[in-house]
Amino acid sequence: MGKTKTNHSNLQNAIIAFVAPLPSILFYLYFLTHYSEPDHSLSSLWSWCYHHPILLANVFFFFNINVLFWAIGHLQSSHWMIDPYWTVLPLLLGCYYATHPLATYNIWRSRAVILLTLMWSLRLSHNYFRRENWQWGAREDWRFTDMRQQYGKNWWWVSFFAIYFAQQVFLMGLSLPYYTIHAVETPLSMWDIAAIAVCLAGIVVAYYADTQLHEFSTKNAELKACGKPILPTLDDGLWKYSRHPNYFGEQLWWWGLGIFAWNLGQGWTFLGAFVNTLCLAYVTVLVEERMVKQPFRAEAYRQYQKTTSVWIPWFKSSSLEETKDKTN
Structure with missing residues (x-):
């Protein structure tokens, strides 16, 4: 029933x-x-x-x-x-x-942007439904x-x-960059190639970060079902170098889209990407506060915060090695 x-x-x-x-x-x-x-x-x-x-x-x-x-x-x-x-x-x-x-635009720039957006949309849709066990609402x-x-x-x-x-x-x-891209007709330039590269990098980084997070969550669900201790923190793959690589990839996507508009003389459209970055900064704070409030992962996550970059992937902090030396 x-x-x-x-x-x-x-x-x-x-x-x-x-x-x-x-x-x-x-x-x-x-x-x-x-x-x-x-x-x-x-x-x-x-x-x-x-x-x-x-x-x-x-x-x-x-x-x-x-x-x-x-x-x-x-x-x-x-x-x-x-x-x-x-x-x-x-x-x-x-x-x-x-x-x-x-609308007036360069057809190849338009096709590239629409195709990239389709890829971004499919990636995000797949991640949403995978996370929700393929259920609507x-x-x-x-x-x-x-x-x-x-x-x-x-x-x-x-x-x-x-x-x-x-x-x-x-x-x-x-x-807003979509409007600019379809309101200015100029030949393609190297900046368009750079924008495509940044957008693609954002899609790829976000996809792998979300996949690694999904695999981590799935593994923890299986451990919990078996009555075994769950893993407190995801510290592998891209998450070894960034605490929020999925947010980093998402920002790359939107800033890359802004490069298209900037190249067409409408750099003010970066305002949308900037506001989104501020929003993700706030969401990052909420997520991390939620993590440290969970007793089973609080200590491990605080250590993770001390040793791992927030957004931009980077090498582990030396404090991790110092902690390992003390425990040994």
Whole structure:
């Protein structure tokens, strides 16, 4: 009975996830169809949609993500849906800017960026569903759960700003390079090659870091099921040189995307990547505070903090060798 209920919930959430973005998609396709009329006689609504691509994207996000996803989250008592959509919204925004009637761009730069974004999206989607045991909406982010307890009765309105409006600021800011890439038409340069290399490096680093973390978590789950002591800290692979290599890889991706826009004379779009870095710095603090609050790993993690770089992979601190010498 329990398994049947879980399968029903999984199917229901999958349907909701696929249907939820349709209002924006259908409206945009309707706009493109009407704009393609031979006389281009636009109504005031279509004229506004034509002349303000960034504002239109924000309107889509506000009503379709902020309002609709927020309402669905309260109906389900779980704000899970924003997590899997983090993996596809940048790809949707990139395609939106590429297909907007005002778009003008170098086709090879556009194709490279869209392909890279598809790779990034597949990597992040795979990691999300692998982590959630291939379930849709099995749980919401632990940070949202903590805030739900913190704000209590006020959570119904606080969640709109803390989860959804905040996501709009981050995602729309991070996605600004897509607009620049599809608004400036210049030949490819060596900076485009550098941007591609940085983006690829970010995707690869994040993939291997997430895979190593997943294998660590899976092994601990198996040890716990067998009644054996679990491993307190992941200290192998990329995690030997960085405490958060997955965050480092993610930042490489967004800063690499910013290089494309900087090369096109729009370096101000780095602001999105900068804000995201600040956000990840805050998340890093939350994650590490959570680690040291767990008795079984607190001591090991404090030692890990002393000897291992926070983000940028680097060699172990000499204090690790000093600790080993003392124990010997």
